[in-house]
Structure formats: C-alpha cells, structure tokens
Amino acid sequence: MNRLTGKSCVVTGGGAGIGAAVAARLAADGAQVAVADIDGDAAERVARQLRDQGSEAFSGQVDVSATAQVEEFVNDAADRFGRLTTIVNNAGVAIPGSVEDISEDDWDRVLAVNLKGVWAGMRYAVPHLRSAGGGSIVNMASAQALVGFPGWAGYAATKGAIVALTQQAAVEYGAEKIRVNCLAPGTIMTPMNEEIFRTAPDPQALIEDWNSAHALHRFGESDEVASAAAFLVSDDSSFVTGTCLRVDGGLSILGPSGRAT
Template sequence: MRLEGKVALLTGAASGIGAATAELFVKEGAKVVVADRNIEQARRVASALGDRALAVGVDVVIAQQISDAVGATVEAFGGLDILVNNAGLGIRGSVVSTLEEDWDRIIDVNLKSVYLCSKYAIPEIAKRGKGAIVNISSTAAMCGIPDRAAYVASKGGVAALTRSMALDHADQNIRINSIAPGVIWSSYYEKMLKEVPDPEGFVNGLKARAPINRMGQPHEIATMALFLASEESSFATGAIFTVDGGYTAR
C-alpha cells in the first residue's frame, strides 16, 4: 500500500496508460480522480475501481475545466497529493505538411496542459506539505521521429518543463519527474491497424523498434508512475525516466 492515504488526479485516464495507472494507484491505497474528455469512459473506469475513484470530465486545454477538476478532487477526497499529466495526442506531419491548427492542438494538449494542470494542482499539493507530479513525455523527447514534428516538439517541451518545474518547487517538497515511454500498445495503434494495408507487418515493425522485440504494455508505464509518485523515489526530482525496451540505447 505504497500510496495509502494519498489522493491522485490523473488526466487522460479513461484508457491506456492513464487507466492502468489509476487502477494500480487504487490497489496501492490511493484515492484517484479519473479525468478525461471522454466522461462516459472515465465513469466506466472509475466505476470498476469502486468508491476510491471519481470520474471527472475535463478538457485539459481549458483552464476553467482544470480548475474545476482540481476543486472537485479536493471536495471529494479532502486534498491532493499527486498529479499525473498523461493526456496526449499524436498527429502525423513534418513542419511543411502539418497544418497550423494541428500544430496548435498538439502543443496545447501535450504541453500546455502540463502547464495548466500543474498551475492549479501545485497550490493544493503544497498545502499537504509534500507531493509528486509525474509528466508523461516520450522517447521522442530524446530523439527525432520522422513525420511527427509537432509531437516531437511537444514532448521535448514536456521534458524541459519537467526540469524547470522541479527546480521551482523543490523547496515546497514537491518532486516533479517525467516518464519517457517507448512504443506502448494502445487504442491509438488499434485504430491504425484498421487503416494499414499490412497489419501484421505494421505490428512487427513496431516490435522491432525495441531491442527486446516487443511493444510495451500500459501497466509497465503505470508501475514507473507508481514508483515516482511514492516515497520510494524520494530523492528523485527533475529526472526523465526512459521506459522503452532499449530503443534509445541504440
């Protein structure tokens, strides 16, 4: 029960990494707020977790909705100890082919949301005397990915922002770290399988990116989030933890 008595707010928690993290946090004793634009799916996730979970509909690029989500967390569970900034979006395109509105959307969802959620969460976390923020970045923050200009820029920004936030709030005993996942199986890839001409080849190509020759699973990122949210990582802040099956080691 490594999170006994803790309250966590997780964005993008209706599926994938976010849902897996919410489930693990509850198992480890936390009360969690499952925040997502897809409120119906968020409610299904929260319902499966019982009375220690609450679903909240939130668009992470709208400040008032984020403020309301933080307020709902405090009202329901009495405070806030942990924030997991997981909401994210990916769109193909180089700087030439990416539409300006798509660029703005990715930067807003992937990067601005980290700023906004942290802006409203940190004052509440500070009231508890200590806490943790976990930002979900990507291996794209360490190396370029063809045809993903906006995505790479946004995730690189998350890594840089993590370091800056960690310095700004160290004296409040708020530890701020980031996870950089490699290829993690998700609904995003499930959708892509329906669009590609060779699904088997597509999957094999994804597996081949990692030296261990497989894709990661959401629970494998959730376990790292648990480590960073718990006291087990009490001396870690401002760090980027890569979980990618060896992809960036090449």
C-alpha cells in the same frame, strides 16, 4: 501492497490506455483517484471499476486544453479527498505531420493538449500539493522527446518541451517537497496504436517492424508504464526529481532507424 495509502491523485487522460492503467495501479496501491478525460463516459467507466474494487474514486469530463476545466476538476478532487498529493498529467493527442506538412490548426491543437494541458495541471495542482506538505507530479513525455521520428514534428516538440518543463518545475518547487518527474514511454499497445495496426495495409509487417525498433524486441504494455508512474508517485522515489524515466524497451538507444538483432 498499499504503499500509496494516504495519497490522493488526479490522473488526466484516464479513460483509456496508459491513463486508465495508471489510475488502476494507483488505486490498487491504496490511493484515492480522480479520473479526468475528455470522454466523460470512459472516465466514469474507469472510476466505477475502481469503486467496484473497493477504491475511492470519481470521474469528470475534462478537456485539458481548457484551463478553467482543469482548475475546476483539480479543486474538486482536493475538496472531495480532503487534500491532493499527486497529479499525473497524462492526457495527450498524437497528430502526425512534418514541419512543412502539419497544419497550423493541428500544430495549435497538439500544443494546447499536450503542453498547455500539462502546464495547467501543474499550475492548479501545486497550491494543493503545497498545502499538503509536498507531493509528486508525474508528466507524460515520450521516447520521441529523446530521439527524432520522421513525420511527428508537433508531437515531438510538445514531448521535448514537457521534459524541459518538468526539470524547470522540479527546481522551482523542490524546496517545498514537491517532486516533479516525467516518463518517456516507447511504443505501448494502446487503443491509438491498435487502430493504426487495424488500418495498415499489412498489420503484421508493421507490428514486426515496430517490435524490432526496441532492444527488447517487443511493444510495451500500459501496465508497465503504470508501474513506473506508481514508483514516481510513491515514497520509494523520495530522492528522485527532475528525472525523465525511460520506459521504452530500449527504443531510444536504438533510435527510429535502429533495429534489434
């Protein structure tokens, strides 16, 4: 299926996990894809795989908390592809800590990457989307934007802010045919979560506990989030904007203390 033929996309945090899956899905659906990641080698591995499969793709090392790097990469993508129609602002960091416990440095870092990075991606993509006659922005929020989880004050704050920022931008740019939506994944089997399980005292018990917090009683896979992202990028969602689409297996309807039976 080539429903994204003619779309040209930037994916931040595209070197692994959800971002890599999004890049692969957009390319498989016919889009041109620019893969950005703070790990430049990882970004290039993803872009090379896409090129090997016949897609037009390139990569760049980008720290999304550095706005000049975001601006340069977005402009480069528009130049290489001839225009830019899409940005998926996926890059993020997960730094734990309660309101009292999180350090100021960690607070500043999680806001700089998760929130400032999304703002920068939108800021520099919007002029290109406007020139293209419209387009789609997809921001990566989280189920933690919708329900409270102990010990994740900074992360939750940024993800909740992304939902609000998405709605604000949708209002500001809707008349220019620029749609802005966000995704709220639940627990997804990403390299970050795999590391948590590897280092847990009882990995199997932790996996079972996390599984039971979802109504579907399992984790999600990166490809499932990528499918939702492709929908929001495509014209199939042409009347969808300002929406936070949950891709969480029912996590947010149970809540962190809930358990599926």
